[in-house]
Amino acid sequence: MALGNHSTITEFLFLGLSADPHVQALLFVLFLGIYLLTIVGNLMLLLVIRLDSQLHTPMYFLLSHLSFVDLCFSSVTVPKMLENLLSERKTISVEGCLAQVFFVFVTAGTEACLLSVMAYDRYAAICHPLLYGQIMSKQLYMHFVWGSWGLGFLDALINILLAVNMVFCEAQVIHHYSCEMPSLLHLSCSDISRNLVALLCSTLLHGLGTFLLVFLSYTRIISTILSITSTSSRSKAFSTCSSHLTAVILYYGSGLLRHLLPNSGSPVELIFSVQYTVVTPMLNPVIYSLKNNEVKTALKRTLEKYLQHIRY
Known part of the structure; x- marks a missing residue:
């Protein structure tokens, strides 16, 4: 595990999103605004x-952890990206890059697991409403949450333990604005067969595996909703899962497309990467606030209590 195996390479150079100083200044203002909105929105929801x-129900307990993961996910990459947008030489140390890769694995993997657990929660609420309290017991959803964090951490640990033994060549340029495992594998001149196997297993588990669970849950949910004869009841049932479904489409749509595209630093690849690592963490609290009457009512009650406290 010694970091001395990294040949003579001590740092990597990011190409970033643009080489034009004026565009970089505009991007700094844009992403700083997005990051601040992400922090404020998710903290407010928490x-x-x-x-x-x-x-204080299973659904909102899961949502609170999703908000916390979004805070962490955004904070892994955005601060360094903002720093580089203001720097002439956009570099990151090898150790810093590996640390960023580790935390991207933890947060991205945990978020994928949480989204699948939230899909199961909506399945239990809509398909088995009378048994919902028994199915989603406190013990079960606590196990789901800590299991999601545990899987994310274990996945990250396995990949990073293999990554620290890689030897990097003289080509130290990363065609991206952050460190991700595919970018590091592209720069290695040592045997990366085990790294590729680990990355493939990670993709199957946290990408396709969790997406399959979400797909199966929503197949049952949609089937149940369509079988409801009352239009108002059908609309109410769909509204309880529309926020989560929107979040799933944004996260998996951009995330899977980013990892299915070749690692070339193309504009399309960067757009998908920005979408799922920067924009989606900002949009999640907005989606759950605007599309959820319970959250809007609770937010209103909280603001009213706060204003009353200030007055008296």
């Missing part, structure tokens, strides 16, 4: 769920 007793 606070509302924590303070409002009516939101």
